[in-house]
Amino acid sequence: xxxxxxxxxxxxxxxxxxxxxxxxxxxxxxxxxxxxxxxxxxxxxxxxxxxxxxxxxxxxxxxxxxxxxxxxxxxxxxxxxxxxxxxxxxxxxxxxxxxxxxxxxxxxxxxxxxxxxxxxxxxxxxxxxxxxxxxxxxxxxxxxxxxxxxxxxxxxxxxxxxxxxxxxxxxxxxxxxxxxxxxxxxxxxxxxxxxxxxxxxxxxxxxxxxxxxxxxxxxxxxxxxxxxxxxxxxxxxxxxxxxxxxxxxxxxxxxxxxxxxxxxxxxxxxxxxxxxxxxxxxxxxxxxxxxxxxxxxxxxxxxxxxxxxxxxxxxxxxxxxxxxxxxxxxxxxxxxxxxxxxxxxxxxxxxxxxxxxxxxxxxxxxxxxxxxxxxxxxxxxxxxxxxxxxxxxxxxxxxxxxxxxxxxxxxxxxxxxxxxxxxxxxxxxxxxxxxxxxxxx
Numbered sequence: 001x002x003x004x005x006x007x008x009x010x011x012x013x014x015x016x017x018x019x020x021x022x023x024x025x026x027x028x029x030x031x032x033x034x035x036x037x038x039x040x041x042x043x044x045x046x047x048x049x050x051x052x053x054x055x056x057x058x059x060x061x062x063x064x065x066x067x068x069x070x071x072x073x074x075x076x077x078x079x080x081x082x083x084x085x086x087x088x089x090x091x092x093x094x095x096x097x098x099x100x101x102x103x104x105x106x107x108x109x110x111x112x113x114x115x116x117x118x119x120x121x122x123x124x125x126x127x128x129x130x131x132x133x134x135x136x137x138x139x140x141x142x143x144x145x146x147x148x149x150x151x152x153x154x155x156x157x158x159x160x161x162x163x164x165x166x167x168x169x170x171x172x173x174x175x176x177x178x179x180x181x182x183x184x185x186x187x188x189x190x191x192x193x194x195x196x197x198x199x200x201x202x203x204x205x206x207x208x209x210x211x212x213x214x215x216x217x218x219x220x221x222x223x224x225x226x227x228x229x230x231x232x233x234x235x236x237x238x239x240x241x242x243x244x245x246x247x248x249x250x251x252x253x254x255x256x257x258x259x260x261x262x263x264x265x266x267x268x269x270x271x272x273x274x275x276x277x278x279x280x281x282x283x284x285x286x287x288x289x290x291x292x293x294x295x296x297x298x299x300x301x302x303x304x305x306x307x308x309x310x311x312x313x314x315x316x317x318x319x320x321x322x323x324x325x326x327x328x329x330x331x332x333x334x335x336x337x338x339x340x341x342x343x344x345x346x347x348x349x350x351x352x353x354x355x356x357x358x359x360x361x362x363x364x365x366x367x368x369x370x371x372x373x374x375x376x377x378x379x380x381x382x383x384x385x386x387x388x389x390x391x392x393x394x395x396x397x398x399x400x401x402x403x404x405x406x407x408x409x410x411x412x413x414x415x416x417x418x419x420x421x422x423x424x425x426x427x428x429x430x431x432x433x434x435x436x437x438x439x440x441x
Contacts, residue, residue, distance in 0.1 A: 005029035006038035008063070010056055011046025013188050013224070015077060016132070017141045018122065019044045022076070022106045023130035035063050040072045040110060047079035047158065049325035057091070064093040072096060072110060076103070082158040084117055100144075100159065103127075121145060121160055125169045131182065135415040136374065137395050138182045140170060142189040142208070147197070148227060149331075150254075151265045152296060155190055157329040162191065162198040171211050178217035184374070185212070185221045186394055192223050193230040206238045213244050219417070220391055222248035229267030231276055240283050246392050249280040252291035252320070256310045257303040264296060265331070277314065287317045287392050294351055295324035295344030297335035304347050311354050317362040318398055319355040323348040359428065363399070366390075366422045366430055373401055373420045373432060375412055381429075386412065388420070388432065401430045 005026055009019035022042060023031075032038050041063050045056035056079045064073055074096040080087060081099030088097050096109055101118030104127050109116055121144045131138045143164040146156050174185060187208070189195065196204025205223060212218055221244050228251060239245050255261055258270045280288050292307060311319060323344050326333055372391040379387040379402055386403040393399060403412070403420065412418070412434060420432040 003029050003039040004032045004037055005040050005042070006032050006035040006063075007042045007044070008059060009044045010059060011044075011048065011052055011078065013139045013186070014141055014190070015044050015046060017124065017129070017139050017188070018077070018100070018103045020129040020131055021103045021122075021124060021127045023132070024128040025104060025107045026110075027128075027130065036066045036068065038067065038071055040074065041067055042074040042076060042106070045075060045077040045079035047077070047082040048155065049322070049327065051325070053079055060091065060094060072113065074098065074106075074109070076106070078158060081117065082154070088115065121163060123163055123165055124173070125165065126172070131177065131180075134182075134376075134395065136182055137184040137186070138177050140173060140185050140187050141165070142170065142187050142192055142195045143198075144189070146190040147194060148191055148267070149265050151263060151332040151335075152254075152293060152324065152327065152330055154327040154329050159190065162194055164194075164196045164198050164204065167196070167204075167207060167211055170208065171215065174212060174215055174218065178215060183217055183219040184391070185218065186224055187221065188224045191225065191227045191230065193226045193232075193235065197230070203232065203235060205235055209238055209242055209245055213242060218244055221245045222250075222392075222394060224250045224394060226251040227267075228253060228273050228276060233276070233279065236276065236279055236283075247280075247283045247286040248289075248392055248394065249286065250289045250394070251276065251280070253277070254291060254293045255296070255299075255303070255307055257299075257306045260296065260299055260303050263298050264293075281315060285392065287398075288315075289318040289320075289394075289398070290316055291320040291322060292351060293322045293324055294347040295339040297324075297332050297339065298337045299324075299339060299347075304351075308351055308354055311351065311358060315362075316358055318359060321348055321351050321355055363425055363428060363430055367424060368422065370419060370421050371432075373403070373418055373434070375403060375414050375416060375418060375434075377414050388418075391417065399428070399430070401432050402426070403432050403434050 009016050035041055043060050046052040060075055072095045075094045076098045080097050097115040098109055099117045101120050101122050102116050103122045123144050124141050145160040145162045147162045253273050254264055256270055261269055280286055373388040374391055375386050375388045377387055379385040388401040388403050418434045420434045422430050422432050424431045
């Protein structure tokens with residue numbers, strides 16, 4: 001019988017891709033949801049901010065408590081990379097430590113039963129993945145590392161400088177996944193709009209778009225994590241022109257006050273950031289997502305109020321709110337005008353309430369529209385409700401739609417594209433009726 005593998009992927013979708021690479025290298029293992037029954041347990045950790053670090057450590061220790069005596073516990077990924085020596089000393093429960101450079105060597109590490117931290121960050125290139133969570137959608141990693149110098153971000157300290165994949169490598173991966181039945185793709189990296197800049201190519205994303213558009217079988221795509229100062233108007237116009245790439249824009253701006261953007265070392269001030277956002281918002285059928293950080297050192301009440309008013313008025317579709325996390329190796333960590341934790345928590349709650357209202361307004365604006373949706377499966381709410389998402393939305397993060405009716409009494413297929421009318425809303429879940437006759441086969 002095959003050995004059993006229990007694997008947990010924490011943090012971002014980029015981590016998920018790396019986890020899928022490890023699963024591809026361990027295809028001879030039988031996957032199990034029961035960690036108590038597993039021969040090998042792997043946790044791909046996140047080391048971005050305090051909350052993520054705490055979740056990673058708690059997950060590792062919790063899995064250790066319930067595991068078999070002769071099993072192997074592996075701690076991989078960003079947190080392990082960032083705190084190599086400390087974690088190996090403080091968590092003896094872990095059998096194998098590895099960072100962000102050896103995902104495609106995980107089979108070797110298990111055989112050797114040794115910890116390893118390669119100097120180079122792993123850049124997926126031709127590795128076979130086991131795509132999880134969907135039969136039609138896959139994430140594609142564009143690059144690793146980041147050349148930005150944001151005051152609050154520690155990622156470059158353990159992921160290094162920008163290292164872009166070759167365009168041919170990305171195209172081959174997409175072609176391989178299309179051959180397996182995947183047709184919807186999300187392209188991700190720390191700073192997607194800087195793709196190929198490390199190879200002296202200024203507008204790499206436009207080249208990517210042109211290349212992916214040539215691949216027969218790709219029906220839809222979106223680019224996640226644009227950075228303001230490396231996002232050009234030409235890029236936005238190229239996306240707008242594309243029949244494959246959706247007008248989906250995920251650009252974390254982190255703040256809107258000019259002085260705070262300068263303190264955060266964001267590269268762009270308010271005026272140019274607004275120019276990009278306004279153009280994104282002006283496009284037909286566009287979706288605009290962003291992120292804000294509250295409580296960064298130096299943030300005054302007036303700066304925070306400006307961010308709140310802007311969030312209320314702009315018309316974002318989705319917004320993430322992060323409480324400032326004081327990370328060593330960052331310039332913000334050494335700043336003296338820190339905000340106390342109570343004030344940070346209070347500001348996060350205030351902005352969070354505003355974001356909830358903004359999200360609700362965006363959802364309610366969908367009522368009455370005809371949209372493309374994908375049926376993912378039965379909903380957790382009721383056996384007669386099907387779970388779907390609008391094709392424009394990014395999987396898992398932008399919400400869920402319940403399909404409660406159809407115009408024809410025909411069996412609906414999961415993972416297929418349908419035309420649907422948004423008929424109402426229940427709480428924060430949209431309700432839709434599907435027109436089976438317009439199904440895309």
